[in-house]
Amino acid sequence: MLQVECYSCGHISTDFTDYYCSKCEGIIGVHYEKMDKHEQWIDERQPGIWRYARLLPKIEEPYRGSIGEGRTALVRSRSIAEQLGLKHLYFKMESANPTGSYKDRIAAIGVSWAAAHHRQGCIGTTSGNAGAAVAAYAARLGMPYRLLVLEQMAEAKLAQLLIYGADVTKIQGFGTQAAIGDRVFQWIQEQAEEHALEMMVTAFRFSPYAMEGVKTISFEICEQLPEAPHRVYAPAGGGGLFCGIWKGFKELHEFGFTSHLPLTVAAQPEGCSNIVRAYSAGSDQPLPGDATTRISGLQVPNPPDGELALRIMRSGEGSGVSVSDEDILHAQWLLGRQEGIFCEPAGATALAGLIRARENGQVKDDEVIVCCVSGSGFKDYIRMIEMAEVGDVPLLSIDQL
Numbered sequence: 001m002l003q004v005e006c007y008s009c010g011h012i013s014t015d016f017t018d019y020y021c022s023k024c025e026g027i028i029g030v031h032y033e034k035m036d037k038h039e040q041w042i043d044e045r046q047p048g049i050w051r052y053a054r055l056l057p058k059i060e061e062p063y064r065g066s067i068g069e070g071r072t073a074l075v076r077s078r079s080i081a082e083q084l085g086l087k088h089l090y091f092k093m094e095s096a097n098p099t100g101s102y103k104d105r106i107a108a109i110g111v112s113w114a115a116a117h118h119r120q121g122c123i124g125t126t127s128g129n130a131g132a133a134v135a136a137y138a139a140r141l142g143m144p145y146r147l148l149v150l151e152q153m154a155e156a157k158l159a160q161l162l163i164y165g166a167d168v169t170k171i172q173g174f175g176t177q178a179a180i181g182d183r184v185f186q187w188i189q190e191q192a193e194e195h196a197l198e199m200m201v202t203a204f205r206f207s208p209y210a211m212e213g214v215k216t217i218s219f220e221i222c223e224q225l226p227e228a229p230h231r232v233y234a235p236a237g238g239g240g241l242f243c244g245i246w247k248g249f250k251e252l253h254e255f256g257f258t259s260h261l262p263l264t265v266a267a268q269p270e271g272c273s274n275i276v277r278a279y280s281a282g283s284d285q286p287l288p289g290d291a292t293t294r295i296s297g298l299q300v301p302n303p304p305d306g307e308l309a310l311r312i313m314r315s316g317e318g319s320g321v322s323v324s325d326e327d328i329l330h331a332q333w334l335l336g337r338q339e340g341i342f343c344e345p346a347g348a349t350a351l352a353g354l355i356r357a358r359e360n361g362q363v364k365d366d367e368v369i370v371c372c373v374s375g376s377g378f379k380d381y382i383r384m385i386e387m388a389e390v391g392d393v394p395l396l397s398i399d400q401l
């Protein structure tokens with residue numbers, strides 16, 4: 001039987017209309033009854049991540065949306081592993097999801113959940129990838145999707161939303177003034193209640209059911225490797241990706257499907273390392289601080305899942321590392337040049353974190369390590385043109401060759 005459990009006070013409930021703890025307002029997560037080690041938990045006939053439906057929120061088949069999310073490759077590193085002196089380094093290719101990021105796993109569950117609960121539509125805000133994912137699944141399931149976005153949202157990301165038919169409004173000062181951000185959030189919450197809309201924010205704090213999609217990354221990794229890996233690096237903005245990956249490994253370990261629990265490591269840019277800094281300082285709440293990083297997708301000054309991420313880190317099952325924007329852009333370049341993997345800067349942040357941890361002597365040569373490549377290179381068009389130095393391509397006449 002499914003339950004929801006509060007990560008703060010441990011309160012257990014079976015009320016699936018709750019989005020946070022009814023006792024203490026803490027973050028909740030779906031809790032599954034312990035499975036038998038030999039019980040069949042994968043249904044190969046189901047599309048996309050629905051093959052794991054047994055360990056996902058209960059949604060009847062007619063409401064399940066899929067456009068082929070998940071089942072992404074786990075690619076073994078050749079050059080980068082050798083340079084770092086690592087024997088078993090892998091990249092989880094989340095950039096290969098239908099809209100170009102792992103957010104599709106969240107949207108697949110979240111929009112289907114909304115449909116199954118007869119919501120009139122979805123509503124939310126986005127810096128880009130989450131919106132594209134929700135917009136795609138909303139289009140698929142015939143749901144309206146209302147979105148408020150930052151005034152200076154990157155055009156390429158805005159274009160993708162519009163192509164899927166989302167109803168988008170830019171808000172003046174949103175993204176630069178904290179007070180405007182608070183009001184946007186409040187407005188979205190009010191609208192959601194008034195018009196029976198599903199609020200889609202990719203954090204356990206707001207969308208604990210949709211966020212169950214994230215853990216399918218860990219399920220796939222455990223299927224793709226002979227055993228669970230030792231370490232998994234994930235980029236962290238709001239912290240939801242990190243928490244979701246941890247949750248997946250935790251469940252499989254508790255059910256006895258894996259012999260050990262990997263260490264999940266959050267990698268943040270130094271210019272927005274509110275979770276990692278808090279971890280180093282021994283704080284149980286993310287530390288405040290503006291986002292000065294230029295890495296799109298990781299500029300989250302008030303990480304909604306920061307508290308849960310810190311709880312996981314303090315338990316010894318997670319850890320954190322911060323890296324400069326230059327290190328991230330270098331890792332992005334390395335992935336393209338040396339592995340043939342083209343990702344957006346946020347998608348290279350896990351590798352940058354691993355490189356830093358390796359330099360600090362925290363990683364042993366023979367550990368099995370996975371870096372989550374969270375988003376495609378096509379997502380950040382401006383960075384793509386800049387990095388490629390497109391203007392330097394020589395132009396010759398055929399006779400000059």
Ligand SMILES: *Cc1c(COP(=O)(O)O)cnc(C)c1O
Nearest residue numbers: 129236237238239240241374375
């Ligand atoms: C959303 C996103 C992240 C960060 O995820 P959080 O849950 O906010 O920590 C990292 N990389 C990409 C490509 C993303 O779209």
Ligand SMILES: [Zn+2]
Nearest residue numbers: 006009021024
């Ligand atoms: Zn509680």
